[in-house]
Amino acid sequence: MIKKIVIFLIFFILCINTVDAADIVFPSSKHTVINSYSTFFFGNVREKETLKINSEQVKIWDDGVFVHIVPLYYGENKIKIESTYKGKKHLQTYIVKRNKINNKSVLNYPLPKYIPKKNGIYLYTKTIKDNSTVRKGASKSTQRIIDLPKGIVLYLAGKKGDYYKIEETGDTEFWIHKSNIEKPVEVTKKFYAGINKTAENYSDKLYNYTKIYISHPVLYTFKQEGKILKLTLYGTSYSSDSEGKKNTEFNFNDNKTVLGYDGHYEEGCFIVRRAKTADNINKYTPLYGIRIHIDAGHGGHDKGAYGPSRVNEKDINLAISKKLIQLLKKEGAKVSYSRLNDKYVKLYDRVNMAKENNALILLSIHNNSLPHGKNPYVTHGTETYYYNDNAKDLAVIIRKNLVKDLDLKDNGTRKASLALNRSTNPVSVLIEIAYMINPQEYTKLKSEVFQYKAALSIKKSLEEYMLLLQK
Numbered sequence: 001m002i003k004k005i006v007i008f009l010i011f012f013i014l015c016i017n018t019v020d021a022a023d024i025v026f027p028s029s030k031h032t033v034i035n036s037y038s039t040f041f042f043g044n045v046r047e048k049e050t051l052k053i054n055s056e057q058v059k060i061w062d063d064g065v066f067v068h069i070v071p072l073y074y075g076e077n078k079i080k081i082e083s084t085y086k087g088k089k090h091l092q093t094y095i096v097k098r099n100k101i102n103n104k105s106v107l108n109y110p111l112p113k114y115i116p117k118k119n120g121i122y123l124y125t126k127t128i129k130d131n132s133t134v135r136k137g138a139s140k141s142t143q144r145i146i147d148l149p150k151g152i153v154l155y156l157a158g159k160k161g162d163y164y165k166i167e168e169t170g171d172t173e174f175w176i177h178k179s180n181i182e183k184p185v186e187v188t189k190k191f192y193a194g195i196n197k198t199a200e201n202y203s204d205k206l207y208n209y210t211k212i213y214i215s216h217p218v219l220y221t222f223k224q225e226g227k228i229l230k231l232t233l234y235g236t237s238y239s240s241d242s243e244g245k246k247n248t249e250f251n252f253n254d255n256k257t258v259l260g261y262d263g264h265y266e267e268g269c270f271i272v273r274r275a276k277t278a279d280n281i282n283k284y285t286p287l288y289g290i291r292i293h294i295d296a297g298h299g300g301h302d303k304g305a306y307g308p309s310r311v312n313e314k315d316i317n318l319a320i321s322k323k324l325i326q327l328l329k330k331e332g333a334k335v336s337y338s339r340l341n342d343k344y345v346k347l348y349d350r351v352n353m354a355k356e357n358n359a360l361i362l363l364s365i366h367n368n369s370l371p372h373g374k375n376p377y378v379t380h381g382t383e384t385y386y387y388n389d390n391a392k393d394l395a396v397i398i399r400k401n402l403v404k405d406l407d408l409k410d411n412g413t414r415k416a417s418l419a420l421n422r423s424t425n426p427v428s429v430l431i432e433i434a435y436m437i438n439p440q441e442y443t444k445l446k447s448e449v450f451q452y453k454a455a456l457s458i459k460k461s462l463e464e465y466m467l468l469l470q471k
């Protein structure tokens with residue numbers, strides 16, 4: 001017992017001592033390496049405490065938070081933090097090292113050369129796993145075209161580094177990484193997939209389907225052109241005419257807007273699925289019966305961004321998401337969600353949950369941070385992200401309403417490939433409501449009233465979107 005008391009006292013004394021200093025939340029360590037021309041120091045002070053960083057007076061915002069930009073020079077940067085509380089000065093020193101980045105080694109690295117296949121032969125292969133990504137170029141940084149399932153037959157035109165170029169696509173360059181395919185074999189004849197011109201159409205409550213009979217699974221792509229969804233099946237020929245086309249196109253135009261869509265192979269068929277709008281959308285309750293998945297970003301050990309008084313993004317995302325879920329349920333929407341508490345959920349599980357619930361719409365709720373070298377007083381506000389064209393309208397509506405309803409800076413709607421918005425089904429949008437690292441927006445984000453208003457604004461956008469689908 002005495003031992004316990006002693007430990008407690010030591011702990012207590014240690015706590016009292018550290019309270020003397022201002023709470024520097026970032027950088028999290030007194031010795032760091034940051035290879036950028038600037039960084040930010042953020043944290044919080046007590047009431048009436050003042051702060052200087054490298055002799056410069058630091059602005060203290062509401063709730064005692066501060067975010068201060070510090071320029072960095074090559075080598076060792078000694079950053080002195082002087083806080084004054086009740087007439088007592090306290091000094092902390094941070095050492096930030098900035099290294100010269102040597103680009104030479106990268107430039108001298110030989111770029112892989114394109115090696116075409118031999119003339120007169122064909123290079124045959126198959127995808128060996130699901131989510132085999134096809135890209136626009138021979139590197140991971142190039143645009144994703146489609147994630148193919150296992151078992152797709154491909155013919156290859158050549159190789160560059162670890163990527164193979166797919167032959168069927170002609171002038172459009174499609175590439176696949178070697179880890180996604182069987183070791184290619186040289187064959188003397190190319191087999192086109194036989195395809196039946198007449199497709200079978202059917203539907204259920206949620207989707208319209210088209211069943212296309214095909215002899216073996218081939219590469220496919222979807223493209224949206226206005227209100228039309230175009231499917232291309234590569235390396236095919238009509239069974240009635242062996243000299244037929246090498247690529248077969250199908251056009252779908254069943255809604256006034258293209259909603260969620262996908263395709264899969266099943267026992268000699270390729271099945272295209274397109275989400276339907278509700279048959280009768282009521283002007284006053286446009287969300288009634290609509291399936292919506294709400295994804296509160298991050299959770300558990302994945303804290304996301306954090307603010308100058310140590311509130312985590314994951315908690316703010318959850319608070320807003322819970323309010324939104326309640327509002328949507330009240331309108332009669334069929335809501336599913338990735339999490340309702342502070343737990344870790346894998347990115348792909350979040351998307352799969354939305355799919356399993358046959359959600360028409362998937363919204364991922366986030367709040368933003370910034371990398372070193374950026375200024376949170378310049379870059380802040382609302383951004384929305386979509387990847388597939390079918391989500392652009394919704395992304396724009398949500399952003400515009402948030403900017404207007406919450407009086408935030410408009411940071412635009414952007415196309416970006418993120419795990420939560422990459423899927424073509426459901427219609428998927430990722431929302432960055434505001435910046436955790438901008439002191440004014442951070443204060444707002446912590447307020448229940450602001451969180452409620454944000455949820456209300458997003459609900460309003462969903463209603464607007466549903467009504468737009470009727471036009």
Ligand SMILES: [Zn+2]
Nearest residue numbers: 297304366367
């Ligand atoms: Zn986030």
